Structure formats: C-alpha cells, structure tokens
Amino acid sequence: MTSAPESAPDVLAYALAERRAADHSEANVFLAAATWADQHTADTLARARADWDEKAMPLAGEGTPEVAEFCIAEFAAVLGLTTHAGRALIGDALETRHRLPKVWHRVTTGTLQVWRARQIAHLTYGLPPDGATYVDDHVAAFAHRIGYAALQRLLEEARIRFIAGYEPQGGPIRPDGRKVTIKLGQMSTNGTADIFGELGYADACDLEQALARRASHLAAEGAIGEGLPLDARRALALGEMARDDLTLNLTTGERSPRTGVELKVHVNADDLTTNPTGAPNTSGLARVEGTGGNGAFITLDTLRTWLQRPDAKISMRTVIDTTATIRVDQWEIPDRLRHQITERDGTCRFPHCNHPASTSDIDHITPYDAGPDGSGGPPGQTASDNLAPCCRTHHRLKTHAGWSYSMLDPGHYLWRSPNGHRFLVTPHGTRIL
Known part of the structure; x- marks a missing residue:
C-alpha cells in the first residue's frame, strides 16, 4: 500500500504487522545465505571447478564449512550488496547456524531479529568452538534485549575461559590504545x-x-x-x-622548502565564470580525485578558497574526451587510453562495486583475440568501447566464474550472472533487472 491507515490504533497495528513481516523476511534471507553456502562448499568446488583458479574460503569461526569464493558475489549482487557485505552476511549465517545453534533457533522461529543475531555472531568468530558454545548457552535466552556492553563482557569472559594465554583487557595494565x-x-x-x-x-x-x-x-x-x-x-x-x-630534516634539524600536497580537481570551466549578474557561480561542484570511490565533491566556494591561497600552484589541464573512441592494434593498453577509461567510469563496473578505477584492472569486455599463432588478431580490439575497469576480485569473476557483460553506451553496462540474473550498471549505480 502507498499510505498508512488514518486512525491511531490502525496505524500502530499496521506498523506492527509490517515490522513482523520485515523481520520474517530478514530471517528468510539469513536462512537463504546459509543454504547458498551449503550449495557451494569446498566439496562442490573440487568436483566442478578443479581447473579454475578458485579457492575455498573460511567465512566464519573454527568448525564452520568453507565456501567456494566465486559464489559470494552473485548472492550479494541479487540482494543489492557489495561482495564484501555479502561475504559478511553469509559468514554471519554460518557462524550462527553452526556455532550458535540456540541463537539460530530463535532466529528461525521468529523470536529474534536477524540484526541481533549477527551482532553476536560477528563477535564470536575468534572464539574456539567451546567458547562459542559458552556464549550461545549464556546469551540465547536474553539475545533479544542484551546490550552491547553486556555482550562485550560475556565475550571477554569467554576469551578468558577458553583462549589459552589470553590476557584480559580489564587487568591492571590496559592495552595501549593510542x-x-x-x-x-x-x-x-x-x-x-x-x-x-x-x-x-x-x-x-x-x-x-x-x-x-x-x-x-x-x-x-x-x-x-x-x-x-x-x-x-x-x-x-x-x-x-x-x-x-x-620542512624539517628530522636528522639534522635543518629546514628545506615546503613540498606541498598535489590535489587533482575536476571542474567544468564554465562553473568558474561569473553568472549574468556578475556574481561568482555557486551552483556547481568540483570533484577531487583519490578520495574514495568516484572521488569526493566539493563546493565551488571551497575550490575558490583553495585557488586563492598565496602558496597554491595551479596547473590547468584539458581533460581527455571521455566520449571519443580510441583504438589501438595491440593487447597492451596505452596510458592515454587507460586514463580515458579511468576518467569515464570512475570505479570498478561490477554491480554495486565502488573500488576506484585508478587501482583496478582494465578489462577487455570481449576477450582479446591474439590470433591462431598468437601474433595478433583483428585490429582495433583494444578500444574505448571494449574496455572497462574491473577490480582484481571482479576481473577474476568475469574471466573464470561465468559472469559476462557488454557495453550498451559509454559508461553503461549490462551484466549477466552465472544463474542468469541481469544488472544494469550506470554512472548512477546498479539496477537489478
């Protein structure tokens, strides 16, 4: 429905029902995460993918089954999560089911919200199996209301009891927290x-x-x-x-000229001009490279403040045309083409990934054909319309794990997962089709 009921009692009843439905759905997703791991254990990896460079990964504490690493990204992608977040979800589900069975029972019977179970599971990863059992025995009945501080105290007690040589944090000498x-x-x-x-x-x-x-x-x-x-x-x-x-030489005590900090800022030249009233234009934004993902955005007033510093040294460069098509007849990607792809896409183009393009691999979308004798295939394969940034993790998935994608327009990609799910990746994010 698009709106809640009008009367106060009905609003409360509606909110309660929706909360319970959401909790039930979260529990089902948590169960699905564990089931997905069951379907992609180390045994299945050995049978079906022995010739691929894929490894079985431990995602949770001691005693939980290892999981085939390539399966994680697809489960995460269909849930709208990064691969890292999907790995954490599957790991927490395995930790809860295998090492915290009483907490798991409460989740699956609808008496404990998933986020509370995950909070406990995340903290027990480092415990030996008997330590995790100790926590499960003592927390399960109160897991729906235990506070984080009390949970930390219980975890500390379990560490003292079950980890040989563990030194408690509450001792006379506090660990160095500087x-x-x-x-x-x-x-x-x-x-x-x-x-x-x-x-x-x-x-x-x-x-x-x-x-x-x-x-x-x-x-x-x-x-x-x-x-x-x-x-x-x-x-x-x-x-x-x-x-x-x-500027201080820490060995001799002598001073040298300041070296400064280099910042690469991208801005539309028109934004730096005045508007028709003669006042500075303040409606645009500038992007600073190297500040995570696609870069950080700053206001034009901030940029003007930086440019007006008496010690600022400014170098103006025309940004490469990201819409042009550059082609070369070689497998190696020249710097000008690599720079164009990095500027155009900003981040790894795998669904939901925000890894900076500047430290990603540049992938041939259609694999490079070196010809029958390896001396070179058709010309122009290394081109703007056949290249995209993929971080190393997702480059391996595309190469070895059954993922495929195509470029619809510059910066717009259609991905297909091994099980047939499709994802549209654009400069605005990822949409599941």
Whole structure:
C-alpha cells in the first residue's frame, strides 16, 4: 500500500504487522545465505571447478564449512550488496547456524531479529568452538534485549575461559590504545576530513598548548584565520604545524622548502565564470580525485578558497574526451587510453562495486583475440568501447566464474550472472533487472 491507515490504533497495528513481516523476511534471507553456502562448499568446488583458479574460503569461526569464493558475489549482487557485505552476511549465517545453534533457533522461529543475531555472531568468530558454545548457552535466552556492553563482557569472559594465554583487557595494565586516524577517503563538500585519536596525557597537554598558541596567532589582523571561530583556527593551526614539520630534516634539524600536497580537481570551466549578474557561480561542484570511490565533491566556494591561497600552484589541464573512441592494434593498453577509461567510469563496473578505477584492472569486455599463432588478431580490439575497469576480485569473476557483460553506451553496462540474473550498471549505480 502507498499510505498508512488514518486512525491511531490502525496505524500502530499496521506498523506492527509490517515490522513482523520485515523481520520474517530478514530471517528468510539469513536462512537463504546459509543454504547458498551449503550449495557451494569446498566439496562442490573440487568436483566442478578443479581447473579454475578458485579457492575455498573460511567465512566464519573454527568448525564452520568453507565456501567456494566465486559464489559470494552473485548472492550479494541479487540482494543489492557489495561482495564484501555479502561475504559478511553469509559468514554471519554460518557462524550462527553452526556455532550458535540456540541463537539460530530463535532466529528461525521468529523470536529474534536477524540484526541481533549477527551482532553476536560477528563477535564470536575468534572464539574456539567451546567458547562459542559458552556464549550461545549464556546469551540465547536474553539475545533479544542484551546490550552491547553486556555482550562485550560475556565475550571477554569467554576469551578468558577458553583462549589459552589470553590476557584480559580489564587487568591492571590496559592495552595501549593510542592512535591517530585521519579519514582522507571521506572528504566533505567543504573540503574537510575527520580526524580522531587517543594520545598519551603528556602528549595531549603539549598538543593542546601548541594548538592554543598558534590558533591565537592566526586570529591576528591579516592572518589566515582572521575572523574565524576558535575551532576553525585550531584546525588551521594543526595543518600549519604539520606543514612546518614537513620542512624539517628530522636528522639534522635543518629546514628545506615546503613540498606541498598535489590535489587533482575536476571542474567544468564554465562553473568558474561569473553568472549574468556578475556574481561568482555557486551552483556547481568540483570533484577531487583519490578520495574514495568516484572521488569526493566539493563546493565551488571551497575550490575558490583553495585557488586563492598565496602558496597554491595551479596547473590547468584539458581533460581527455571521455566520449571519443580510441583504438589501438595491440593487447597492451596505452596510458592515454587507460586514463580515458579511468576518467569515464570512475570505479570498478561490477554491480554495486565502488573500488576506484585508478587501482583496478582494465578489462577487455570481449576477450582479446591474439590470433591462431598468437601474433595478433583483428585490429582495433583494444578500444574505448571494449574496455572497462574491473577490480582484481571482479576481473577474476568475469574471466573464470561465468559472469559476462557488454557495453550498451559509454559508461553503461549490462551484466549477466552465472544463474542468469541481469544488472544494469550506470554512472548512477546498479539496477537489478
């Protein structure tokens, strides 16, 4: 239906019924994941695919059956998942069914939501079989309401009991948790990236003093942080401190010129011009390479801020025409053709895959024909309309696992799975047909 009932009691009844139906469907998918694994065990791999470069993979904890690796992608694709997410789903189903049978029983009888079972299963992978049984015995009756902290405590108890030589985290000496993580692959449209970490207390005190000192300096008239709020100046200060450190020879203490950071930004030249009113155009976006998947998008205001930095060095390059057809009479792919394919497609073109094209293989959609003597087949086989980026995992699937695809238009691909499911992959994503 397209709308919920109007009366309050009917809305509640409707929502409850839909929630129960959704939980039932999720349980059925979870069961299907385990059944799919049963149909693609290491034994079936040995019988049917001994001549292929395919391996049996352990997807869950000790004692669960290994699964033929090539089957994972098809199951994931029909569910609209990445291959990685599909691997996790099948692994959690096997972990629950084989090592947490009481939790599995609750899922299959409709008394436990799948997401709660998966939360438990994911944490028990590293336990020996008797440790997983211990968790199953103690958590099954309360799995529908146990909190994550209580679950972690139970897992810690199981590790202490069943893993030889395990040192508990709650002992007198806490494991070293110091770290600094910078999310370079997740740039915001304002050109910022998240950073978080844990420092030693003395280091944290020194960093706080250094940030406060430099942030105050950046607030001075004419400074880069003039007029900005304190938090923004502290962020600028950290960047300035990093750049100063990069010029320092850590052995001799001498300083050298700054090397800077190279960013490749793609923008429509018309977007950088003014609009008819004479004001800067602010409606477009620019794409920054190397920030995950198809790149990150930033606003034109952010790009203008970068370009106006006094230390910015700008090199303008005309982007290769991604609609042109380039052909060469060789199996090897020249750089200009590789660059065109990478720019055109952005990511691996397998259904739901977001692996960057820049680090993917460039695949001949119709396999290259080297001729009867291997000296070369028909001319022009290596061409824009016969090439697409495929990450190594999905390149192997296309070559060895019965997947096939064709290019409908530049950037638009029709894939067919071994069992006949079809997927339309476009610059806007994947659609199951």
